[in-house]
Structure formats: structure tokens, C-alpha cells
Amino acid sequence: MAAEFADRVVLVAGGTGGLGTAVTLAFLKAGAVTCITAREGEALEGLRRDAGEAAGRLQARQVDVTDEAATAEYVREIMARHQRLDVLVNTVGGYRGGRSLWQAEAGEYEQMLALNLRSGYVLARAAAPVMRARGQGVIVNVASRAAIEPGPGAAMYAASKAAALALMQSLAAELHGNGVRVNSVLPSMIDTPANRKAMPGSDFSQWAQPADIARVILFLCSDDARLVHGAAIPV
Numbered sequence: 001m002a003a004e005f006a007d008r009v010v011l012v013a014g015g016t017g018g019l020g021t022a023v024t025l026a027f028l029k030a031g032a033v034t035c036i037t038a039r040e041g042e043a044l045e046g047l048r049r050d051a052g053e054a055a056g057r058l059q060a061r062q063v064d065v066t067d068e069a070a071t072a073e074y075v076r077e078i079m080a081r082h083q084r085l086d087v088l089v090n091t092v093g094g095y096r097g098g099r100s101l102w103q104a105e106a107g108e109y110e111q112m113l114a115l116n117l118r119s120g121y122v123l124a125r126a127a128a129p130v131m132r133a134r135g136q137g138v139i140v141n142v143a144s145r146a147a148i149e150p151g152p153g154a155a156m157y158a159a160s161k162a163a164a165l166a167l168m169q170s171l172a173a174e175l176h177g178n179g180v181r182v183n184s185v186l187p188s189m190i191d192t193p194a195n196r197k198a199m200p201g202s203d204f205s206q207w208a209q210p211a212d213i214a215r216v217i218l219f220l221c222s223d224d225a226r227l228v229h230g231a232a233i234p235v
């Protein structure tokens with residue numbers, strides 16, 4: 001995979017998150033100019049260190065991807081600088097749960113929809129037109145297994161991820177034949193520092209490694225996956 005993305009420009013939303021970091025590093029390693037949204041300075045510094053020489057191809061900006069104007073502005077900036085956007089990967093999302101629907105805290109409904117649905121909506125509205133205009137591009141949205149297997153205790157999380165999945169599948173249908181592919185990945189538990197902290201007694205060896213999920217995402221963004229469109233891939 002060494003230089004597979006050598007001439008490509010990639011946008012990773014949530015590029016300093018648990019999964020986003022692995023996706024960003026994988027794209028940098030594969031030669032891409034990798035533009036990320038990053039809100040946390042310390043995490044960004046760590047990412048730059050881990051990227052080594054490839055850090056020269058890492059561009060970061062603090063953007064709230066639920067803010068339509070700010071996100072569109074970032075995409076315009078990327079286009080002005082690089083004249084292309086080949087890939088959008090949305091790793092922004094969040095989890096709140098642990099209680100029944102009738103016991104859920106105030107604000108959970110709005111927060112889950114904002115993080116898990118609106119993020120992908122805003123990013124796709126900014127990126128899809130520029131990809132469509134060039135007749136090529138790939139969008140990958142990170143949803144969750146809960147989108148297709150909703151369980152107890154996280155109704156709004158599951159509902160927001162199911163809505164995100166439906167949104168991407170509709171978008172895929174809209175872009176069919178335009179050279180732009182759209183897919184979702186549906187992770188189960190990921191081995192991130194936040195999850196280890198939240199569930200210290202768990203068997204971490206059962207959890208998916210961020211780097212392994214990143215590999216699946218890079219495959220979906222590669223030319224080898226040119227026939228994969230409108231899919232929802234459990235990982």
C-alpha cells in the first residue's frame with residue numbers, strides 16, 4: 001500500500017480521535033496529503049510526532065463539523081490549496097448511553113444527533129459537490145454496529161447511527177454513476193484509550209485495533225474497491 005495515495009488529497013474529520021489518529025497515520029503512510037479537523041492541540045502535537053517525516057503532508061484546522069459554514073470554508077481552503085479533494089472520511093462521533101430511554105439525561109437526543117448524524121450530513125454537503133464536479137471521489141462515514149443491531153441502553157446512539165447509515169445510502173444512490181463512491185463502516189468495540197479508561201476490567205484483546213479498522217477504510221478509499229458503493233461494512 002506504500003504510495004497508493006501518493007497524489008491524493010484526503011480529509012479526515014476527527015483526525016486526532018481514537019480511530020481518527022490511526023486513519024490519519026495510515027493515509028500519511030500511504031503518501032496522501034492528509035487534511036484533518038483537530039480540536040485538541042496536545043493530541044495534534046502527538047500525531048505530528050508519530051507521523052515523522054510524513055508530517056509535512058499533514059494539514060490541520062480546528063473546525064466544528066456540525067457548523068455548516070465553518071466546514072464549507074475548510075473544504076474551500078483545501079480546494080484553493082490543492083485543487084482537489086479525493087477522499088472524505090468522517091470519524092467524528094460519540095457515545096452516550098447506559099440508561100433506558102425514559103431515564104436518559106437531558107440533551108442526549110440532541111448530542112447524539114449532532115455528533116453522529118449532523119457531522120456526516122454537514123461534511124458530505126461540503127465535499128460531495130466538489131467531488132461530483134471532478135467526477136471522482138470517495139466518502140467513508142464511520143457509523144456503528146448499533147446501526148443495524150440496536151440493543152438496550154443506547155437508544156439515541158443506535159438511532160443516530162442508523163440515521164447516519166440511511167443518509168449515506170441515500171447519498172450513494174444520488175451519486176450513482178457520478179464517479180463518487182459512498183460507504184459506511186460499522187465498528188463494534190474499538191481498543192481506544194477512552195474505552196480502556198471507561199471499562200478497565202474488560203478483555204482488551206477482544207476489541208478491534210484502530211489500525212485494523214483504518215486498513216479497511218483505506219481499502220474502501222482505494223481503487224481496488226472501485227466496485228464497492230452504498231455498502232455498510234461491519235468491522
Ligand SMILES: NC(=O)c1ccc[n+]([C@@H]2O[C@H](COP(=O)([O-])OP(=O)(O)OC[C@H]3O[C@@H](n4cnc5c(N)ncnc54)[C@H](OP(=O)(O)O)[C@@H]3O)[C@@H](O)[C@H]2O)c1
Pocket residue numbers: 013014015016017018019020037038039040063064065066091092093094095115142143144145186187188189190191192194195
Ligand atoms: N470507540 C468505539 O468503541 C466505537 C465503536 C463503534 C463506533 N464508533 C464510532 O467510531 C467513530 C470514532 O470513534 P472514536 O472512539 O475514535 O471517538 P473519539 O476518540 O471520541 O474521536 C472522535 C473525534 O471527533 C472529534 N469531534 C467531536 N465532535 C466534533 C465536532 N463537532 N467537530 C469536529 N470534531 C469533533 C473529537 O474531538 P474532541 O476530542 O475535541 O471532542 C475526536 O477527535 C465515531 O463515529 C464513533 O461513534 C466507535
